[in-house]
Amino acid sequence: MKIGIDFGTSYSAAAALVDGDVRTIRFGEERQFRTTVYFPEAVPDPSQFELTDALEAEVEAQVRNARTQQTRAINEAQARREHAARLPAEQREAALAMIPTPAQRSEQDLRRDAVRAVRRQWLELQVREARASAASLQNAVYGEEAVEAYLSEGFGNLVQSPKSMLGYQLAPHVRQTIVGIAGYILEHIRLTAGQQLGANVRRAVLGRPVQFRSSLGAAGGDQALEIMTEAAASAGFDEVSFLEEPVAAALGYHAQSADRHRTLVVDIGGGTTDITLAEVGGPQAPVVLGSWGIARGGVDVDLSLSLSRFMPLFGKGATRVPAHHYVEAATVHDVVRQREFQRRDSYREVDAPFGPRLISLQQAGNTTRLSRAVESTKIQLSTQGDSRATLDYIERDLALASTADDLARAADPFLGNLAELLHEVGAEITAELGEAPAAVFLTGGMSRAPYVRETVRQCFPNARQVAGDASLGVVSGLAFAAAREV
Ligand SMILES: Nc1ncnc2c1ncn2[C@@H]1O[C@H](COP(=O)(O)OP(=O)(O)OP(=O)(O)O)[C@@H](O)[C@H]1O
Ligand SMILES: [Mg+2]
Incomplete structure (x- = not known):
């Protein structure tokens, strides 16, 4: 049986077409799980x-x-x-x-x-x-439970959002570790899907962004696909193919559209924003007219909010601690940077309260807790005027109040990138692809944010906005693609 796998920066999901219907795989109670894995083995500490x-x-x-x-x-x-x-x-x-x-x-x-x-x-x-x-897979814990296990154990290795690392310059042993981790996650998906579908799962269509997050330009994308291909083989897949995530979302939207129309699919995820223009709906097959993407997403808003609101509590802007230390602390998916931050021993010389807070932030699990607080603040401020984060794991009674204006300022650079991309797409459609889209189909977790929808509306004011399933838009389409490729 062939399944579709959305290996996302923040969340992963899987689905297959069963008797013509999309069947999403459950991970515990949920239809997706955080792309995070915890290995309880403590790295030996002399x-x-x-x-x-x-x-x-x-x-x-x-x-x-x-x-x-x-x-x-x-x-x-x-x-x-x-x-x-x-x-x-x-x-x-x-x-x-x-x-x-x-x-x-x-x-x-x-x-x-x-x-x-x-x-x-x-x-x-x-x-x-x-x-x-x-060497034993049974010890690994996945998803939200991985984070909980890590925070309660206080040791072992937590790997978050490995997709973000695929396109970066990697030392050979780090590359090997990432292949292993992606392999563990894909194997977890393969075995869970096999159990629920009652079939041996050995083939899959994997989603891929139009542009991977990369420090190596186009070569970063090639490396990312190589790593995923190796990881899939190590996870027991005999055959995998890749499909651009927004093209997959277009296939899913096609299946639910009665009338033929031109649509712009916009998938705004954790790590990347991906767009496809397609003719969808009705009895004819969908036709893809073009795809675009940028390596920007929800995690960039998180980083910006962390640096502008949370890190000043640790002395950013008020001490001589170099600015890149705060970026290291905030970049929880980057294992190398995290280790660098945890190993720094100069914070004893930083004045209170900042020095002691930085030392607290270095304790196992605390950068993860902080990044969770930043993300929750961002999500709460999507629908509320203010939000309060409790940081008592850093210092007794420490808390931070933020407002929707704080978020607006932090989200501004990302929204600027998004608007720029949408304008380029709009200009290219007008110049080369003719008719403007009648609809904009939105998917991806960040499409839940009203300010994101508003930015899209301003760029395509004449298109009807269709809110797709923010979590399952891509994986549903991948299930159709997997069925087509049988
Ligand atoms: N209500 C909300 N408001 C704002 N952001 C949200 C909301 N819900 C989820 N998000 C954000 O959406 C992002 C996750 O989206 P999604 O699950 O589509 O990403 P992904 O598929 O894992 O990533 P990618 O496709 O980029 O690899 C996270 O940054 C998360 O914080
Ligand atoms: Mg996605």
Whole structure:
């Protein structure tokens, strides 16, 4: 059986066509899950070494052993010296020169070396155990539960939005890790879908953005597709193909449109904004006329809101802490930047309250908590005039009140990018593609935000706005595509 998979920056979903109807796969109670995975294995941390009773006994045994060896070596050297003293004078000197002088080390030195050796053995064991359990898929937790597990355990690895990393320059071992993580997620989807569909799932159509988030230009997109293809193979898929996400959404919209018309599909997600112009509806097959995209989405609004509203609580703009430290702290999907932020040790010198707050922010889970608070603030301010975030995990009674104006300022750069893209699309349609769209079909999580809809309305004032299912628009279309490719 062939399924459609929407591997999203923020949320992932899967669906298949069963007897002509779209059947979305459930993940727990939901039809999508946060694209996040938690591996409970703690990465071995040498600073956690503690001399338990068992390890103390091991140290004592090693000290005893070293002491015995030392005494034996001293006694042996003494015996050899006595033997040499009895030799004829001409042989004595050469014999004495052959006798080593054994080190006579203090009890303190013997103990220090024993502790070092025991600590090294302990660390090697931790590494072996972590490797053995990391090989087991059963320990991974996905979606919202992954975040909860990570926050309650306070150790292990949480990987959020791996799609955001696919198009970036990656060191070979980081690339390998990302292939592995994407593979785990795809395998989770494949097995869950197989169970619910009662079939062996080995083929899929994967959605892809028109433009991946990338630091490598077009090569970043190629790398992203290579990584996803490798990940799918490791997840047990025999065959995968890719379809642009807005084209998929157009197929889904086509299936629910009785009348033929020209529509602009606008999919505004977490990481990217993707657009397709298509003729849809009625008995004829849909016709795709063009696709456009930018690597901008909801996470850019989150980052902007975090830097403008939340990070000043940690001294941004008021201390000498370099601005990029705040970007590192706010970029939770970037494992390398997160590690850099967590390892910085200069915040003890930053004045209160900012220094202690930054040190709190470095504690396991707190950048994740903060990014959740930022996203909730953004979502609440879509429908409310104000919102209050509680940050008591940073400092007792710390809270931040924000207003719709704060969000408007933070969202402004993104809305500017969106309007620019829509104007380019509009100009290209007028110049080359003729008729203007009669409808604009909106999907993607960010299309729930009224300010986003308003921006689209202003750019295409004469088109009827159709609110599609914000979460399932793309995956429904991918299910049709999968059925077509059988
Ligand atoms: N009511 C809302 N108001 C504002 N933003 C929202 C709302 N609901 C969800 N979002 C945002 O929508 C984004 C997620 O959208 P979606 O699930 O379509 O993304 P995705 O498919 O995972 O990402 P992409 O397609 O870019 O890879 C997140 O940034 C989320 O915060
Ligand atoms: Mg999407």
